[in-house]
Amino acid sequence: MDKQNPFSITFGKVPENQICRIKDQDDIISDFLSESPSNYAYFLTGVRGSGKTVMLTSIASYFQKKDDWLVIDPGPKDNLLENIASEIYENGPVKHAFLKSELSFSFHGLAFSLKGKEPITSVNTLLKRMLDIIKKKGKKVLITIDEVDNSLQMKNFVQEYQSLIRQKYPVMLLMTGLYENVSKLQDDKALTFLYRTPKIQMGPLALNTIANSYQERLGVDSNEARKLALITKGYAYQVLGYLMFDKEKKAIDNQILSLFDQYLADYVYDKAYSDISSKEKEILKEFKTNDSVEVKNILERTGLTNSSFSVYRKRLINEGLIFSPSYGALEFTLPRFNEYLQFK
Numbered sequence: 001m002d003k004q005n006p007f008s009i010t011f012g013k014v015p016e017n018q019i020c021r022i023k024d025q026d027d028i029i030s031d032f033l034s035e036s037p038s039n040y041a042y043f044l045t046g047v048r049g050s051g052k053t054v055m056l057t058s059i060a061s062y063f064q065k066k067d068d069w070l071v072i073d074p075g076p077k078d079n080l081l082e083n084i085a086s087e088i089y090e091n092g093p094v095k096h097a098f099l100k101s102e103l104s105f106s107f108h109g110l111a112f113s114l115k116g117k118e119p120i121t122s123v124n125t126l127l128k129r130m131l132d133i134i135k136k137k138g139k140k141v142l143i144t145i146d147e148v149d150n151s152l153q154m155k156n157f158v159q160e161y162q163s164l165i166r167q168k169y170p171v172m173l174l175m176t177g178l179y180e181n182v183s184k185l186q187d188d189k190a191l192t193f194l195y196r197t198p199k200i201q202m203g204p205l206a207l208n209t210i211a212n213s214y215q216e217r218l219g220v221d222s223n224e225a226r227k228l229a230l231i232t233k234g235y236a237y238q239v240l241g242y243l244m245f246d247k248e249k250k251a252i253d254n255q256i257l258s259l260f261d262q263y264l265a266d267y268v269y270d271k272a273y274s275d276i277s278s279k280e281k282e283i284l285k286e287f288k289t290n291d292s293v294e295v296k297n298i299l300e301r302t303g304l305t306n307s308s309f310s311v312y313r314k315r316l317i318n319e320g321l322i323f324s325p326s327y328g329a330l331e332f333t334l335p336r337f338n339e340y341l342q343f344k
Contacts (some may be wrong), residue, residue: 204234
Protein backbone atom coordinates (compact mmCIF):
# COMPACT_ATOMS: atom_id res chain seq x y z
CA MET A 1 0.00 0.00 0.00
CA ASP A 2 1.30 3.44 -0.89
CA LYS A 3 2.47 5.55 2.00
CA GLN A 4 0.05 8.37 2.81
CA ASN A 5 1.14 11.88 1.94
CA PRO A 6 1.99 13.63 5.25
CA PHE A 7 1.29 17.05 3.72
CA SER A 8 -2.15 18.46 2.97
CA ILE A 9 -3.45 20.81 0.27
CA THR A 10 -6.96 20.93 1.73
CA PHE A 11 -7.65 24.41 3.11
CA GLY A 12 -8.61 24.37 6.77
CA LYS A 13 -7.68 20.73 7.41
CA VAL A 14 -5.19 20.26 10.25
CA PRO A 15 -2.36 18.37 8.52
CA GLU A 16 -0.55 15.38 9.98
CA ASN A 17 2.68 17.35 10.34
CA GLN A 18 1.23 20.73 11.26
CA ILE A 19 3.76 23.37 12.26
CA CYS A 20 1.98 25.04 15.16
CA ARG A 21 2.14 28.75 15.87
CA ILE A 22 2.52 27.77 19.49
CA LYS A 23 2.68 31.17 21.17
CA ASP A 24 -0.36 32.70 19.44
CA GLN A 25 -2.40 29.53 19.89
CA ASP A 26 -1.47 29.16 23.57
CA ASP A 27 -2.17 32.86 24.25
CA ILE A 28 -5.73 32.55 22.90
CA ILE A 29 -6.43 29.27 24.71
CA SER A 30 -5.03 30.57 28.02
CA ASP A 31 -7.07 33.76 27.77
CA PHE A 32 -10.32 31.90 27.05
CA LEU A 33 -9.67 29.50 29.95
CA SER A 34 -9.01 32.36 32.38
CA GLU A 35 -11.54 33.17 35.10
CA SER A 36 -11.50 36.76 33.87
CA PRO A 37 -10.45 36.77 30.20
CA SER A 38 -8.75 39.96 29.05
CA ASN A 39 -10.37 39.41 25.63
CA TYR A 40 -13.55 37.53 24.81
CA ALA A 41 -12.85 37.58 21.06
CA TYR A 42 -9.92 37.36 18.66
CA PHE A 43 -9.37 37.87 14.95
CA LEU A 44 -6.94 35.67 13.01
CA THR A 45 -6.00 37.59 9.90
CA GLY A 46 -3.59 37.16 7.01
CA VAL A 47 -3.43 36.38 3.31
CA ARG A 48 -5.19 33.38 1.82
CA GLY A 49 -3.31 30.21 2.62
CA SER A 50 -1.49 31.66 5.63
CA GLY A 51 -3.00 29.14 8.07
CA LYS A 52 -5.89 31.12 9.59
CA THR A 53 -8.44 28.34 9.24
CA VAL A 54 -5.96 25.66 10.37
CA MET A 55 -5.32 27.55 13.62
CA LEU A 56 -9.04 28.16 14.15
CA THR A 57 -9.69 24.43 13.62
CA SER A 58 -6.86 23.48 15.97
CA ILE A 59 -8.12 25.75 18.79
CA ALA A 60 -11.70 24.57 18.28
CA SER A 61 -10.51 20.95 18.50
CA TYR A 62 -8.80 21.69 21.83
CA PHE A 63 -12.02 23.03 23.37
CA GLN A 64 -14.19 20.28 21.86
CA LYS A 65 -12.33 17.81 24.05
CA LYS A 66 -13.28 19.68 27.23
CA ASP A 67 -16.51 18.62 28.94
CA ASP A 68 -17.36 22.11 30.18
CA TRP A 69 -17.18 23.74 26.73
CA LEU A 70 -19.50 23.81 23.73
CA VAL A 71 -17.90 24.66 20.39
CA ILE A 72 -20.31 26.19 17.88
CA ASP A 73 -19.51 26.56 14.19
CA PRO A 74 -22.61 28.26 12.73
CA GLY A 75 -21.59 27.73 9.10
CA PRO A 76 -23.33 29.97 6.51
CA LYS A 77 -23.49 33.61 7.55
CA ASP A 78 -26.95 34.40 6.20
CA ASN A 79 -28.70 33.45 9.49
CA LEU A 80 -25.92 33.49 12.07
CA LEU A 81 -28.02 33.87 15.23
CA GLU A 82 -30.51 31.20 14.19
CA ASN A 83 -27.69 28.85 13.20
CA ILE A 84 -25.95 29.39 16.55
CA ALA A 85 -29.16 28.75 18.51
CA SER A 86 -29.84 25.61 16.47
CA GLU A 87 -26.28 24.32 17.01
CA ILE A 88 -26.53 24.90 20.77
CA TYR A 89 -29.86 23.10 20.98
CA GLU A 90 -28.69 20.11 18.95
CA ASN A 91 -25.73 19.53 21.28
CA GLY A 92 -26.64 16.40 23.25
CA PRO A 93 -26.00 17.36 26.89
CA VAL A 94 -27.49 20.83 26.44
CA LYS A 95 -30.57 19.50 24.66
CA HIS A 96 -31.11 17.16 27.60
CA ALA A 97 -30.85 20.10 30.00
CA PHE A 98 -33.48 22.05 28.07
CA LEU A 99 -35.88 19.12 27.98
CA LYS A 100 -35.33 18.49 31.67
CA SER A 101 -36.35 22.10 32.32
CA GLU A 102 -39.68 21.27 30.67
CA LEU A 103 -39.27 23.81 27.92
CA SER A 104 -40.85 23.06 24.57
CA PHE A 105 -39.43 24.12 21.23
CA SER A 106 -40.72 25.04 17.81
CA PHE A 107 -39.09 28.30 16.82
CA HIS A 108 -39.53 29.59 13.29
CA GLY A 109 -36.56 28.72 11.12
CA LEU A 110 -34.94 26.43 13.69
CA ALA A 111 -37.05 23.26 13.93
CA PHE A 112 -37.89 24.20 17.50
CA SER A 113 -39.05 27.15 19.57
CA LEU A 114 -39.16 28.00 23.22
CA LYS A 115 -42.46 28.40 25.00
CA GLY A 116 -42.76 29.34 28.62
CA LYS A 117 -44.26 31.87 30.98
CA GLU A 118 -42.74 34.68 28.94
CA PRO A 119 -43.34 34.60 25.18
CA ILE A 120 -40.34 34.25 22.90
CA THR A 121 -40.59 36.84 20.14
CA SER A 122 -37.09 36.73 18.63
CA VAL A 123 -34.13 34.45 18.16
CA ASN A 124 -32.12 36.89 20.32
CA THR A 125 -34.35 36.12 23.32
CA LEU A 126 -34.25 32.41 22.56
CA LEU A 127 -30.46 32.46 22.48
CA LYS A 128 -30.27 34.19 25.85
CA ARG A 129 -32.66 31.63 27.40
CA MET A 130 -30.40 28.87 26.16
CA LEU A 131 -27.29 30.58 27.48
CA ASP A 132 -28.95 31.04 30.88
CA ILE A 133 -29.24 27.25 31.15
CA ILE A 134 -25.68 26.72 29.89
CA LYS A 135 -24.35 29.24 32.40
CA LYS A 136 -26.18 27.52 35.28
CA LYS A 137 -24.61 24.22 34.25
CA GLY A 138 -21.15 25.80 34.51
CA LYS A 139 -20.43 25.48 30.81
CA LYS A 140 -18.89 27.97 28.37
CA VAL A 141 -19.38 28.45 24.65
CA LEU A 142 -16.82 29.06 21.91
CA ILE A 143 -18.23 30.38 18.62
CA THR A 144 -15.94 30.07 15.59
CA ILE A 145 -16.57 32.02 12.38
CA ASP A 146 -14.34 31.41 9.39
CA GLU A 147 -13.79 34.25 6.88
CA VAL A 148 -15.87 37.10 8.27
CA ASP A 149 -17.30 39.64 5.86
CA ASN A 150 -18.86 43.09 6.11
CA SER A 151 -22.44 41.89 5.59
CA LEU A 152 -25.51 43.11 7.45
CA GLN A 153 -25.93 39.64 8.99
CA MET A 154 -22.40 39.78 10.37
CA LYS A 155 -22.95 43.26 11.81
CA ASN A 156 -26.22 42.17 13.43
CA PHE A 157 -24.48 39.20 14.98
CA VAL A 158 -21.64 41.33 16.39
CA GLN A 159 -24.15 43.75 17.94
CA GLU A 160 -25.93 40.85 19.61
CA TYR A 161 -22.61 39.41 20.75
CA GLN A 162 -21.73 42.76 22.35
CA SER A 163 -24.98 42.50 24.29
CA LEU A 164 -24.16 38.97 25.46
CA ILE A 165 -20.76 40.05 26.77
CA ARG A 166 -22.24 43.07 28.59
CA GLN A 167 -24.66 40.69 30.29
CA LYS A 168 -21.73 38.47 31.30
CA TYR A 169 -22.68 35.38 29.35
CA PRO A 170 -19.74 32.93 29.06
CA VAL A 171 -19.38 33.13 25.28
CA MET A 172 -16.03 33.44 23.49
CA LEU A 173 -15.61 34.29 19.82
CA LEU A 174 -12.81 33.32 17.43
CA MET A 175 -12.92 34.68 13.87
CA THR A 176 -10.74 34.55 10.79
CA GLY A 177 -10.74 37.06 7.95
CA LEU A 178 -8.77 38.83 5.28
CA TYR A 179 -7.32 42.15 6.42
CA GLU A 180 -9.68 44.30 4.33
CA ASN A 181 -12.81 42.52 5.61
CA VAL A 182 -11.70 42.69 9.23
CA SER A 183 -10.83 46.38 8.84
CA LYS A 184 -14.22 47.24 7.36
CA LEU A 185 -15.95 45.59 10.30
CA GLN A 186 -13.74 47.29 12.86
CA ASP A 187 -14.23 50.68 11.19
CA ASP A 188 -18.01 50.49 11.71
CA LYS A 189 -18.69 52.97 14.52
CA ALA A 190 -21.70 50.96 15.70
CA LEU A 191 -19.49 47.95 16.44
CA THR A 192 -17.37 49.47 19.19
CA PHE A 193 -16.64 46.05 20.68
CA LEU A 194 -14.61 45.08 17.62
CA TYR A 195 -12.34 48.12 17.98
CA ARG A 196 -10.80 46.45 21.02
CA THR A 197 -10.68 42.96 19.56
CA PRO A 198 -7.05 41.86 19.07
CA LYS A 199 -5.90 40.93 15.56
CA ILE A 200 -3.33 38.17 15.30
CA GLN A 201 -1.48 38.51 12.00
CA MET A 202 -0.58 35.14 10.51
CA GLY A 203 2.92 35.87 9.31
CA PRO A 204 5.42 33.44 7.76
CA LEU A 205 6.43 30.26 9.55
CA ALA A 206 10.06 29.86 10.64
CA LEU A 207 12.14 28.66 7.70
CA ASN A 208 14.34 26.40 9.83
CA THR A 209 11.22 24.62 11.14
CA ILE A 210 9.94 24.14 7.58
CA ALA A 211 13.35 22.83 6.47
CA ASN A 212 13.38 20.34 9.33
CA SER A 213 9.92 19.14 8.35
CA TYR A 214 10.97 18.67 4.72
CA GLN A 215 14.11 16.81 5.68
CA GLU A 216 12.20 14.45 7.98
CA ARG A 217 9.10 13.87 5.83
CA LEU A 218 10.57 13.96 2.34
CA GLY A 219 13.89 12.31 3.11
CA VAL A 220 15.86 15.06 1.35
CA ASP A 221 19.26 16.24 2.52
CA SER A 222 19.70 19.40 4.59
CA ASN A 223 20.77 21.57 1.63
CA GLU A 224 17.72 20.61 -0.43
CA ALA A 225 15.44 21.03 2.59
CA ARG A 226 16.80 24.55 3.09
CA LYS A 227 16.34 25.34 -0.61
CA LEU A 228 12.71 24.19 -0.48
CA ALA A 229 12.03 26.22 2.68
CA LEU A 230 13.47 29.35 1.06
CA ILE A 231 11.16 28.91 -1.94
CA THR A 232 8.10 28.95 0.34
CA LYS A 233 9.14 32.15 2.19
CA GLY A 234 7.28 30.65 5.14
CA TYR A 235 3.95 30.29 3.32
CA ALA A 236 2.24 27.39 1.51
CA TYR A 237 4.89 24.96 2.74
CA GLN A 238 2.22 22.23 2.86
CA VAL A 239 1.58 22.67 -0.87
CA LEU A 240 5.24 22.38 -1.88
CA GLY A 241 5.73 19.42 0.46
CA TYR A 242 2.63 17.70 -0.92
CA LEU A 243 3.82 18.09 -4.51
CA MET A 244 7.34 16.87 -3.74
CA PHE A 245 6.00 13.79 -1.92
CA ASP A 246 3.32 13.09 -4.53
CA LYS A 247 5.82 13.20 -7.42
CA GLU A 248 8.44 11.30 -5.37
CA LYS A 249 11.04 14.02 -5.89
CA LYS A 250 14.23 14.41 -3.90
CA ALA A 251 15.13 17.74 -5.52
CA ILE A 252 13.10 20.68 -6.77
CA ASP A 253 12.67 20.88 -10.55
CA ASN A 254 10.64 22.79 -13.14
CA GLN A 255 7.76 20.34 -12.98
CA ILE A 256 7.27 20.94 -9.26
CA LEU A 257 7.72 24.71 -9.61
CA SER A 258 5.13 24.78 -12.40
CA LEU A 259 2.60 22.85 -10.31
CA PHE A 260 3.37 25.03 -7.28
CA ASP A 261 2.85 28.21 -9.33
CA GLN A 262 -0.42 26.90 -10.76
CA TYR A 263 -1.79 26.01 -7.33
CA LEU A 264 -0.88 29.40 -5.85
CA ALA A 265 -2.39 31.23 -8.82
CA ASP A 266 -5.66 29.29 -8.70
CA TYR A 267 -6.23 29.33 -4.95
CA VAL A 268 -4.49 32.48 -3.71
CA TYR A 269 -2.95 34.93 -6.17
CA ASP A 270 -5.74 35.38 -8.74
CA LYS A 271 -8.20 36.46 -6.05
CA ALA A 272 -5.66 38.57 -4.12
CA TYR A 273 -4.60 40.37 -7.30
CA SER A 274 -8.17 41.02 -8.45
CA ASP A 275 -9.02 42.62 -5.10
CA ILE A 276 -6.40 45.38 -5.22
CA SER A 277 -6.66 48.76 -6.97
CA SER A 278 -5.19 49.58 -10.37
CA LYS A 279 -2.60 51.88 -8.73
CA GLU A 280 -1.53 49.10 -6.37
CA LYS A 281 -1.14 46.79 -9.38
CA GLU A 282 0.98 49.43 -11.08
CA ILE A 283 3.24 49.65 -8.03
CA LEU A 284 3.65 45.87 -7.83
CA LYS A 285 4.63 45.70 -11.49
CA GLU A 286 7.44 48.18 -10.81
CA PHE A 287 9.27 45.33 -9.10
CA LYS A 288 9.94 44.24 -12.71
CA THR A 289 11.75 40.89 -12.63
CA ASN A 290 13.04 41.38 -9.09
CA ASP A 291 11.71 40.01 -5.83
CA SER A 292 12.61 43.28 -4.09
CA VAL A 293 12.90 46.94 -5.07
CA GLU A 294 14.04 50.29 -3.70
CA VAL A 295 11.23 52.73 -2.87
CA LYS A 296 13.07 55.58 -4.64
CA ASN A 297 12.95 53.59 -7.90
CA ILE A 298 9.19 53.12 -7.61
CA LEU A 299 8.71 56.84 -6.98
CA GLU A 300 10.81 57.75 -10.00
CA ARG A 301 8.98 55.40 -12.35
CA THR A 302 5.43 56.06 -11.14
CA GLY A 303 5.68 59.80 -10.44
CA LEU A 304 4.10 59.30 -7.00
CA THR A 305 5.06 61.56 -4.11
CA ASN A 306 6.26 60.11 -0.81
CA SER A 307 2.95 61.11 0.75
CA SER A 308 0.68 59.46 -1.83
CA PHE A 309 2.90 56.39 -2.12
CA SER A 310 2.84 55.79 1.64
CA VAL A 311 -0.93 55.22 1.48
CA TYR A 312 -0.57 52.47 -1.13
CA ARG A 313 2.50 51.04 0.59
CA LYS A 314 0.62 50.66 3.87
CA ARG A 315 -2.33 49.07 2.11
CA LEU A 316 -0.17 46.53 0.28
CA ILE A 317 1.66 45.64 3.49
CA ASN A 318 -1.62 45.18 5.36
CA GLU A 319 -2.94 43.03 2.52
CA GLY A 320 0.07 40.77 3.03
CA LEU A 321 1.57 41.27 -0.44
CA ILE A 322 4.77 43.16 0.44
CA PHE A 323 6.92 43.95 3.47
CA SER A 324 9.85 46.20 4.22
CA PRO A 325 13.02 44.20 5.03
CA SER A 326 14.99 47.41 5.59
CA TYR A 327 14.58 51.17 5.35
CA GLY A 328 13.73 52.30 1.81
CA ALA A 329 13.30 48.77 0.47
CA LEU A 330 10.29 46.60 -0.30
CA GLU A 331 10.02 42.89 -0.97
CA PHE A 332 7.28 40.49 -1.97
CA THR A 333 5.89 38.61 1.02
CA LEU A 334 4.56 35.61 -0.88
CA PRO A 335 6.49 32.86 -2.67
CA ARG A 336 7.08 33.29 -6.41
CA PHE A 337 4.64 36.19 -6.58
CA ASN A 338 7.03 38.01 -8.91
CA GLU A 339 6.87 35.08 -11.34
CA TYR A 340 3.08 35.28 -11.19
CA LEU A 341 3.12 39.01 -12.07
CA GLN A 342 5.20 38.46 -15.22
CA PHE A 343 2.04 37.33 -17.00
CA LYS A 344 -0.24 40.11 -15.74
